[in-house]
Amino acid sequence: MALHQKPHARDAQFDDVYASTELSVRIPKYTFPEHQRDPRHVYGLLQDELILDGGSRQNLATFCTTWAEPEVRQLMADCFDKNMIDKDEYPQTAEIENRCVHMLANLWNAPHAASTIGCSTTGSSEAAMLGGMALKWKWRERRRAAGLPADRPNLVTGPVQICWHKFCRYWDVELREVPMEGDRLILTADEIASYCDENTIGVVPTLGVTYTCQYEPVKEIAAALDRLQAERGLDIPIHVDAASGGFLAPFIDPELEWDFRLPRVKSINTSGHKFGLAPLGVGWAIWRERADLPEDLIFDVNYLGGHMPTFALNFSRPGGEIVCQYYNFLRLGKEGYRKVHEACYETAQFLAREIGKLAPFELIYDGHGGLPGAAWTLRHDADAGFTLYDLADRLRTTGWLVPAYSMPANRADLVVQRLLVRHGFSRDLGGALVTDIRRAVEHFARHPIAAPMTEHEAGGHNHAGRARHARTTASIG
Numbered sequence: 054m055a056l057h058q059k060p061h062a063r064d065a066q067f068d069d070v071y072a073s074t075e076l077s078v079r080i081p082k083y084t085f086p087e088h089q090r091d092p093r094h095v096y097g098l099l100q101d102e103l104i105l106d107g108g109s110r111q112n113l114a115t116f117c118t119t120w121a122e123p124e125v126r127q128l129m130a131d132c133f134d135k136n137m138i139d140k141d142e143y144p145q146t147a148e149i150e151n152r153c154v155h156m157l158a159n160l161w162n163a164p165h166a167a168s169t170i171g172c173s174t175t176g177s178s179e180a181a182m183l184g185g186m187a188l189k190w191k192w193r194e195r196r197r198a199a200g201l202p203a204d205r206p207n208l209v210t211g212p213v214q215i216c217w218h219k220f221c222r223y224w225d226v227e228l229r230e231v232p233m234e235g236d237r238l239i240l241t242a243d244e245i246a247s248y249c250d251e252n253t254i255g256v257v258p259t260l261g262v263t264y265t266c267q268y269e270p271v272k273e274i275a276a277a278l279d280r281l282q283a284e285r286g287l288d289i290p291i292h293v294d295a296a297s298g299g300f301l302a303p304f305i306d307p308e309l310e311w312d313f314r315l316p317r318v319k320s321i322n323t324s325g326h327k328f329g330l331a332p333l334g335v336g337w338a339i340w341r342e343r344a345d346l347p348e349d350l351i352f353d354v355n356y357l358g359g360h361m362p363t364f365a366l367n368f369s370r371p372g373g374e375i376v377c378q379y380y381n382f383l384r385l386g387k388e389g390y391r392k393v394h395e396a397c398y399e400t401a402q403f404l405a406r407e408i409g410k411l412a413p414f415e416l417i418y419d420g421h422g423g424l425p426g427a428a429w430t431l432r433h434d435a436d437a438g439f440t441l442y443d444l445a446d447r448l449r450t451t452g453w454l455v456p457a458y459s460m461p462a463n464r465a466d467l468v469v470q471r472l473l474v475r476h477g478f479s480r481d482l483g484g485a486l487v488t489d490i491r492r493a494v495e496h497f498a499r500h501p502i503a504a505p506m507t508e509h510e511a512g513g514h515n516h517a518g519r520a521r522h523a524r525t526t527a528s529i530g
């Protein structure tokens with residue numbers, strides 16, 4: 054190195070990250086960088102930028118894991134190179150995935166849990182696509198076998214998460230989303246007969262409706278479909294969207310019959326990264342019996358010297374989340390999951406009680422019988438001086454993300470605020486949230502907003518970009 058360059062090299066080696074030349078300027082954001090940079094500087098830069106996302110533990114909109122044991126973080130690092138699709142190269146990761154499939158089938162009371170079929174996915178959305186496709190393929194097979202037209206399939210649901218809208222649009226299926234009416238904010242057995250016909254590929258009840266946290270009554274819906282079969286000869290299967298409830302009900306309410314104990318339930322999806330407590334990026338789709346997944350949806354891929362059946366939508370996919378899912382199964386078992394979730398329910402019920410005591414609010418969901426969360430609205434007669442969008446905005450000043458959104462048809466008039474309590478949210482943090490809500494309400498009582506924020510305006514705000522539309526909000530998962 055030339056003599057005159059030496060001081061530069063020395064500076065570059067010893068300078069504090071924040072005293073470095075590289076971090077003394079704003080970096081260009083939208084043009085591809087020409088030169089390399091010091092990894093310490095880039096890491097510092099990124100760490101700083103990520104602060105602006107806020108603390109995910111204060112994000113009470115999400116259903117997803119935001120706290121994990123150190124062992125989970127270590128396993129994620131250990132597995133950073135595992136590609137789930139390379140079953141030939143990573144046979145043990147594949148074996149672990151397979152064990153998880155059968156453990157879940159067992160947890161959900163599949164009649165032949167050891168031999169049934171299922172797979173991991175990137176989340177419930179992909180798992181829902183697979184469940185929906187199986188329903189469509191099976192329906193088409195039946196129609197063709199009977200010499201009947203198979204060109205106008207429909208799917209009957211309650212107020213579903215956006216993934217079902219996507220499924221129907223992408224796979225050309227008419228979505229019959231039974232609208233909410235009055236105080237009925239979920240699908241019940243009463244609506245089934247009038248929405249189903251010979252073109253219905255399936256009914257999808259949700260165990261843990263995204264908007265209100267409630268469970269739809271799967272058993273009653275199955276019984277209504279039994280009656281429909283007896284009366285009109287229509288044999289319509291059920292796929293349960295148990296994105297959240299699939300990892301709650303078996304531990305908290307094991308007597309609740311929503312799963313493969315009901316013969317009409319042919320498939321179930323869940324998100325491992327929600328109440329399954331795995332890190333982000335894993336879902337599961339499980340079929341009641343092997344025959345419920347049509348053979349022609351399964352690809353047999355000749356890959357790297359081996360044969361492997363695949364029926365996920367993606368090809369390459371990280372394996373760490375699946376290994377961590379298995380870690381949770383072994384680490385927690387039914388006992389551990391029950392204890393973790395019970396703690397969440399107790400905090401959610403505490404929050405619901407405290408929020409319900411505040412004059413302007415009326416509870417819609419109090420943390421019992423569905424997900425560990427709470428949902429509330431403003432009383433009709435509350436002259437509150439704010440909307441729930443204003444409250445969401447105000448809570449943001451202390452870091453809380455508690456979304457407000459309007460319901461879908463036919464209750465678009467109803468604006469709701471909702472929170473979810475997840476692993477890692479202590480009673481103490483809950484107490485801090487209640488204090489901040491109370492302070493916000495008192496603040497608005499002293500300084501009522503002359504022109505309270507509407508849903509449309511809330512959409513213009515950064516955070517409310519997630520919270521503004523019912524559908525967008527509901528998709529926070």
Ligand SMILES: Cc1ncc(COP(=O)(O)O)c(C=O)c1O
Pocket residue numbers: 116175176177178179181214216259261262263294296297324336527528529530
């Ligand atoms: C009921 C329901 N279904 C499906 C999904 C989509 O799940 P994922 O985010 O795992 O794709 C969600 C997400 O919140 C949900 O609540």
